[in-house]
Amino acid sequence: MKTFLLSLGLFSLASNNAMAASPGQANTSAIVMFLIFIAGTMGITWWAARRTRTTSDFYTAGGGLTGFQNGLAIAGDYLSAASFLGIAGMVYVSGFDGMIYAIGFMFGWPVVMFLIAERLRNLGRYNFADVTSFRLSQNPMRILAASASLLIIALYLIAQMVGAGKLIVLLFGLDYNVAVVIVGSLMMIYVTFGGMTATTWVQIIKAVLMLFGATLMTILVLAAFYWDVDSMLAAAVETHPTGHAILEPGAAVSSNPLNVLSLGIALAFGTAGLPHILMRFFTVADAKEARKSVIYASSFIGYFYLLTFIIGFGAIALLVKHPEYFQTGPDGSFNMLTNLIGGTNMVAVHLANAVGGNLLLGFLAAVTFATIVAVVAGLALAGAAAISHDLYANVIAKGRATEKDQMRISRISTVVLGVLAILLGIIFENQNVAFMVGLAFAIAASANFPVLVLSIAWRGCTTRGATIGGFLGLVTATAWVVLSSTVWVDVFGFAEPITPFPNPGILSIPLAFFSIWLFSTLDNSARATQEREAFEALTVRSQTGIGAASASAH
Incomplete structure (x- = not known):
């Protein structure tokens, strides 16, 4: 269990141990900068609302962003506050091993660049379901994509909202429920009125501020x-309880190598299945800019993770010189790993x-507050697209x-998602939600990624195979985590877990790929024949961009 929580320090922000629920003291500088950020982003939302007239504007900001702008926005969407605080905390606890997980998050970007980015932009219009349904049947593909996407988004939102509430309690001294309501309300305002344009610029501002703050x-x-x-x-070696071991790799991996391998697989392929990340590739003009977006985004993200190492x-080396940041005993002594006020996820804040x-x-x-709002806004927009574009426009209204x-359904969906996020954030306040983002990555890697990559790269992929394989991946990943120690023991209270380790990727991802191959190969229906024949048209469009959706004029 420790390995799982450590590997997901990003999510353990929301755990009871990591975040003591006592309110912190209000910081005048933080409040002033917070108000400046709110005023600035409200101005951006007002400006964006005047430009958001069509569904293309709402979902893709008109598709006219440059690769550099979109790369910054992707970095802003991908780098959550808890990721920053969690990885810095992991390095503080484990030294070199703490960077293993940053490498896992980074490894997904070459997969996106070489397998996904250009084809995604050439084949789709608003989200990745447009791509999977390009030659496969609309209804099953969009229902599968929406089901997996909404589950991923819900899990992500719960973890972000609970983590946000706990974090803001400590940083600003606000009541937890008030903090959750503020984050949820701002998310609804940005997305409902400003759509992708407002969300993009909030994410860009957040990325610039976070990169500047970490650099400073x-x-x-x-x-x-x-x-x-x-x-x-x-100095770090001299100070740390494990001494020179913090400069050596292996301790975190050796305790449960299968679990770490399974986590690594999910992180590597999960990025290429996250709906709020994939949606960003439709905000650029063409495939060339999509490719540049990945290069810029991975550069910003990689640079940021290098900073967390320092x-x-x-x-x-430095915090032990400041006993005021620790809970000390009567004699003034403290343990640097277990007595840090707010838990090890507050390492960067104290530093x-x-x-x-x-x-x-x-x-x-x-900056931390800006980060939280930027991430949840991106999640809400992806959720609104799944409901309004996939389920309503194409499944219910049939085009x-x-x-x-x-636009009306999108805005209603955003408000509903915002209210739901607030309620779930309040309900899960005292629950350990550490497993939720790990499950989100596992579902993205087990359901979305196999269907997406095989639908565009393998002629033999059919609707029947993709539907069965995608849902098998989704159900297997979810069931595995529920039956693991993370939920079965820690949440439900059973004595022993049914599955041997918490991360399902090592089973669910190969199972999804195998199932898609098997049931597609066995599919000899007339529809399957037509879908295989349509592969040439898909290949031409994906490689050349002929017929791809273009940027809107303003």
Whole structure:
């Protein structure tokens, strides 16, 4: 269980141990910067609302973003606040092994670039279900895509909202329920009125602020050691309870290698199945810009994770000099790993205060809030697209829905998702929701990714095979996690788990691919023959972009 929680430090923000639920003290700098951010993003939403007239504007910002802009927005969408705080915390606890999980998150981007990005942009219009249904049957593909996407989004939203509430309690001193309502309300405003345009610029601003804040922290940490990385690492080794072991790999992997391998597979292929990430590739003009988006995004994300390495090791060396950040005993002693106020996920926050004082702490708190809002806005927009574009416009209305109808359903869906996110955030306040984002990645890798990649790369893929394989992957991944120690023991209270480790990817992903192959191969129906014959048209469109949706004019 420890390996799973550590590997998902991003999600353990919401756990009871990581976040002591006592309110923190309000930080004046944080409040001022928070208000500036709110005012600025409200202005962006007002500007975006005036430009959002069509479904293309709402879902894709008109499709006219550059690769650089979209790369920044993708980084803003992908890098959650808990990812930053969690990975820095993992490095603080485990040293080098803490970076293994950052590598897992990074590994998914070459998969996106070489297998997905260009073809996705050439074949689709609003979301990845447009791609899977290009030559396969509309209704089954869109129902599968919407089912998996909404489950992924719901799991992500719960983890983000609970983590956001706990984090804002500590950073701003607000009541938990108030914090959740604020995040949910801002999400609804940005998406309902500004659509993808507002969401994109909120994500870009958040990415710039987060990259700037992490860079500044790194500079201040290195300056504390006179720009000598060796001195910093030597101080960290001297300070950490495990000594030189923090510079050596392997301890976190050796405890349960199958679980870590399974997690790594899900992280590597899950990114290419996350609906809110895939949706971003339709905001650029063409496949060339989509490819550039991945290059820029992976560069920003990789740079950011490198900074967390310095931040984590710097925290090991510096925080022990500040006993005020720890819960101390009567004699003033403390354990640097277990007594940090707020848990190890607050490492970066305490380090900001140590190296930059109250002003940097306030800035980091405001950036953290911006990060939370940017991520949940992207999730809400992807959920609205699944409901209005896939289920309503194409399954229920069978392509006869007007743009006005789709816009109305999109905005209603956004409000419903926002209210649901707030309610679930409040309901799950005292629950350990650490498993939810891990399950979201597993479902994305087990249901969305196999169907997406085989529908565009394998002639033999049919609707029957894709539907059965996709739903088998979804159900297997979900059932495996429910029967594991993460849920079966920790949530339901049973003595022993049924599955041997929590991460399902090592079983569910191969099962999905095998099932798609098997049932497609056995499918000799007339529809299957037509779908195989349509593969040439798909290949030409995916490779050349002839007939692809173009950017809107404003």
